[in-house]
Amino acid sequence: MTAEFGVLGAVEARIDGRSVDLGHARQRCVLGVLLVEAGRPVAADQLIERVWGERAPQRATGALYSYLSRLRGAVAGAGGVEIRRDPGGYLLTVDPQAVDLHRFRRLMTLARAAESDRSAAALIEQALDLWRGDPFGGLDTRWLSATRRTLLSERFAAELDGNDVLLRLGRHGELLPALSAAVAEHPLDERLAGQAMLALYRCGRQADADERYRRIRSSLADELGSDPGPELRRLHQQILAADPALAVPSLEARASSAVPVAATASVPAQLPADVRAFTGRTGELTALDRLLAPDGDEPPLTVALLSGTAGVGKSALAVRWAHRVRESFPDGQLYINLRGYDAEQPVAVADALAGFLTALGVRGPEIPPGTDERAARYRSELTGRRMLVLLDNASSVEQVRPLLPGTGSCLVLITSRDSLRGMVAVHGAERVNLDLLPPADAAGLLRKLIGVRVDREPEAAAELAAACARLPLALRIAAELAAERTDVSLSELVAELGDHQMRLDLLDAGGDPHAEVRAVFSWSYQNLPSGAARTFRLLGLHPGETAHFDAVAALIGAGDGETRRLLDVLTRASLVQAGRGGRYTMHDLLRAYAAELAARHDPEPERRAALTRLFDHYLAGATTAMATLYPAGEEVPGDPDTARSWIEAERPNLAAVCTSGAAHGWYQHTIDLAATLFRYLDAGGPVTEAVTVTASAVTAARAVGDHASQARALANLGRLHRRQGRLHEAAETYREALVLYARLGEPAAEALVLRNLGSVDWRLGDYRRAADHYLRARTLFGELGDDAGRADALVRLGLVDARLGDETRAARRFTSALELYAELGDRFSEAYVLSLLARLPHRPASLDRAAELLEESLATVRRNGDRTAEAYALTDLAAIEARRDRLAEAAGHLRRALVLLRRIGDRASEAEALNDLGQVLLAAGDPSEARAQHGQALELAEEIGDRYEQARAHDGIADGAGPHLERARKIYADLEVPAAPTLSPGARRRPTEP
Structure with a gap:
């Protein structure tokens, strides 16, 4: 019997054309998960999380077993289909082409590799015909919703690719109606707008094409505050000039064309420089080439693996091949050295994902906090793109699995000393094993590097290659030394190397596979001048992957001229590699060897002094940069762009210094560096590094018993958790800080933490506890004579009153705070409180005064580049405009605020603003779009x-009836609050909050 399965619509199964009863919704969810992961095991706890989310019942495991048993019975008898238990979890064995999702992806992969546009158009049409509606129709869990969005993005990308093909085929006339409808649905998509403009132009409607451009330019300015990208601007100029290049391509041009990348996509080009004097490996290069052009109807492979011993040339081969085929990946190339065999600093999966997301155009604050969420966002960003991903120096399957794209249009090339069998068994990776260079190729590499001396002494050259174990890394080091000593014959050098190999006490008596490589390292190292040898050893102590020239100078304690001379010596000897911008790096084997030498030859006090100088350098640099970016007075002590560039370039090293310092005893450096960097990282730096740096400071402060620094770091870490929406972790961290501040007798800091802890309680819906924390904070602020703090506590207490339905007391507290802010001359806070009064539905407010102050605030924060304050001011101004019945203006302010909130990563305020926008749109007569925002x-x-924002969202979706309304009422009742008024006031950090 033949079986067919579908998820691109309702989850369904057919056996011999007959529909199969799959049971109730939860059971269909289980099958949906297994179909998406067809051929891959899914652990039981992962299945439960995907099917139930956080609402899994106590007996979820038993229910899951029951559902799986029924599903087995439903598909029994279908040939090649089985649900079975594997060591990794539950596995659905099925021909992927029997599942519409996997057939869709295969067809799109074939279409993007098609030799002609006609073939591509037919394949894309087949792929899109598989869709029956929204994926998993009628089912709704958090995982299914996220996967649904990813799949809809894939479909949209396929539609765009199909449009490009049809335009190249000259079918612009028949395509135009569909393009017009799509533009109405996606008014900000520049690639789609460009396709519509081109179709209009080719239909003889040049003026309409110009108007289409003007519309998207206006929409982008209004909604995002940005201009069209360079591709769309260039197309517009071509249309105005009636450029002949816009005519329908000729048959020859169409035959060689490829589906273009979206005009708005970020196109990373991260490959390292190609390898100098690359020699041999023709068989391996040919094997890799075959991956792009498989035999028969099989689609191109998506994962390839280069494996072999250290120093055998895996990275060099991968980089050489990647440069050869980069034109086949027009959407870009991603690269990362995972440092999988670095005992101190292997790259964490979360950090690798953050780097890739940044390269793909995702702003730092938009990068999700968790590894799984980052992996999902990464797969979404790669959907529909044809990209090459080079994962260099991986140590395990676990390190690379989250870095695999979810689309067949990308190729992942992995290098590893490990065989990574799981990649082959589970992910179908094609392995290419690298052995030692053949003797002829080894001699050829030496010939390229040192010239005719190889031909003069062929036997000595062969011995030299053998002494280097025919490993390219060792051959290059040996060749550089031979090139430096032109007065010495190759025979003498080989004899010298043999002597070193006999004497080398680093050799492993048990048979170290790298012994011969270390002998070559030793040979090269022993011939270094003493200063260069010391520099090489100390470089092995650097905790980061790269080091700038200035950092090296600090590490070795030398002046610029001497440092440059020593680095030149090491570069010529191939012991370090010079990179862009004055940065230097080392092969991981050399780094490990250098660290071993430092431990053996440099006394511990000297090693510690070297690292102290290095850490002093990074701390001083960070202090100077932060003083420039956030000056204490009117005068700015440097160039802000230079300061920002320095921090951005050194961020990985600064995080590595904090981690290493906390682990190895540089506690004060870690504490001071984390405190110095916090404001920058909190304002817009990658959340992962902010958390790493701040958590390291907590560890360091605990180690030395510095309770004041520990409390400060905990308070900062709580703020990061709150910003990420990790509210329970934020509360726990704040409470720990609160205990320490109370013990230290620091009431000002204690009051701030109490206030922030109250804001977390507010978000969690515990308003009584929030009020208690706000009252305690107000008391402390009053005892300290801090009128600004007292006013802020009054505002927050007023927010609790408003939430609980006591508008009279809320208005009284807001008014008291307003008077205090007026006395203090704090116009920003005065504007904020006026906007809160405007949100109270039954209270009159000074709308004109509020709008005037908020416009003034907006102008100031925009000049200062404070995106957080700008987002908050926009949401406040939207409340004023909504009360004035200027709904279009209110919606515009909220849309601009949402762009900023997503950039800075303020997820709680984003949820508020989305609900506000939904309510404004509903009032403006657009219920469909309102429900989408809710x-x-x-x-x-x-x-x-x-939970309160959940209730507001359910309320908005319900539109007065149905289960969503019941859910909203239940949450309101649980929280003991009345139903939300329009533009309910929210508790969030004011722009001036410390």
Whole structure:
């Protein structure tokens, strides 16, 4: 019997054309998960999480077993289909082409590799015909919702690719109606707008094409505050000039064309420089080439693996091949050295994903906090793109699996000393094993590097190659030394190397496979001048992957001229590699060897002094940069762009210094560096590094018993957790800080933490506890004579009153705070409180005064580049405009605020703003779009645990009836609050909050 399965619509199964009863919704969810992961095991706890989310019942495991048993019975008898238990979990064995999702992806992969546009158009049409509606129709869990969005993005990318093909085929007339409808649905998509403009132009409607451009330019300015990208601007100029290049391509041009990358996509080009004097490996290069052009109807492979011993040339081969085929990946190339065999600093999966997302155009604050969420966002960003991903120096399957794209249009090339059998068994990777260079190729590499001396002494050259174990890394080092000593014959050098190999006490008596390589290292090292040898050893202590020239100078304690001379010696000897911007790096084997030498030859006090100088250098640099970016007075002590560039370039090293310092005893450096960097990282730096740096400071402060620094770092870490929407972790961290501040007798800091802890309680819906924390904070602020703090506590207490339905007391507290802010001359806070009064539905407010102050605030924060304050001011201004019944203006402010909130990563305020926008749109007569905004708010509020915003979202989706309304009422009742008014006031950090 033949079986067919579908998820691109309702989850369904057919055996011999007959529909199969798959049971209730939860059971269909289980099958949906297994179909998406067809051929890959899914662990039981992962299945439960995907099917139930956080609402899994106590007996979820038993229910899951029951569902799986019924599903086995439903598909029994279908040939080649089985649900079975594997060591890794539950596995659905099925021909991928029997599942519409995998058939869709295969067809799109074939279409993107098609030799002609006609073939591509037919394949894309087949792929799109498989869709029956929204994926997993009628089913709704958090995982299914996220996967649904990813799949819809894939479909949209396929449609765009199909449009490009049809335009090249000259079918612009028949395509134009569909393009017009799609543009209405996606008004900000520049690639789609460009396709519509081109179709209009080719239909003889040049003026309409110009108008289409003007519309998207206006929409981008209004919604995102940005201009069209260079591709769309160039197309517009071509249309205005009636450029002949816009005519329908000729048959020859169409035959050689490829599906272009989206105009708005970020196109990374991260490959390292190609390898100098690359020699041999023709068989391996040919094997890799075959991956791009498989035999028969099989689609191109998506994962390839280069494996072999250290120093055999895996990275060099991977980089050489990647440069050869980069034109086959027009959407870019991603590269990372995972440092899988670095005992101190292997790259964490979360950090690798953050780097890739940044390269793909995702702003730092938009990068999700968790590894799984980052992996999902990474797969979404790669959907529809044809990219090469080079994962260099991986240590395990676990390190690379989250870095695999979810689309067949990308190729992943992995290098590893390990065989990574799981990649072959589970992911179908094609392995290419690298052995030692053949003797002829080894001699050829030496010939390229040192010239005719190889031909003069062929036997000595062969011995030299053998002494280097025919490993390219060792051959290059030996060749550089031979090139430096032209007065010495190759025979003498070989004899010298043999002597070193006999004397080398680093050799492993048990048979170290790298023994001969170390002998070559030793040979090269022994011939270094003493200063260069010391520099080489100390470089092995650097905790980061690269070091700038200035950092090397600090590490070795030398002046610029001497440092440059020593680095030149090491570069010529191939012991370090010079990179862009004055940065230097080392092969991981050389780094390990250098660290071993440092431990053996440099006394511990000298090693510690060297690292102290290095850490002093990074701390001083960070202090100077931060003083420039955030000056204490009117005068700026340097160039802000230079300061920002320095921090961005050194961020990985600064994080590595904090991690290493906390682990190895440089506690004060870690504490001071984390405190110095916090404001920058909190304002817009990658969340992963902010958390790493701050958590290291907590560890360091605990180690030395510095309770003041520990409390400060905990308070900062709580703020990061709160910003990420990890509210329970934020509360726990704040409480720990609160205990320390109370013990230290620091009431000002204690008051701030109390206030922030109250804000977390507010988000969690515990308003009584929030009020208690706010009251305690107000008391402390009052005892300290801090009127600004007292006013802020009054505002927050007023917010609790408003939430609980006591508008009279809320208005009284807001008014008291307003008077204090007026006395203090704090116009920013005055504007904020006026906007809160405007949100109270039954209270009059000074709308004109509020709008005037908020416009003034907006102008100031925009001049200062404070995106957080700008987002908050926009949401406040939207509340004023909504009260004035200027709904279009309110919606515009909220849309601009949402762009900023996503950039800075303020997920709680984003949920609020989405609900606000939904309410404004509903009032403006657009219920469909209003429900869409509330739907996004609901998903986000559920993720962060903000129950009040969940209730507002359910309320908006319900539109007065149905299960969503019941759900909203239940949450309101649980929270003991009345239903939300329009633009309900929210508790969040004001721009001036410390």
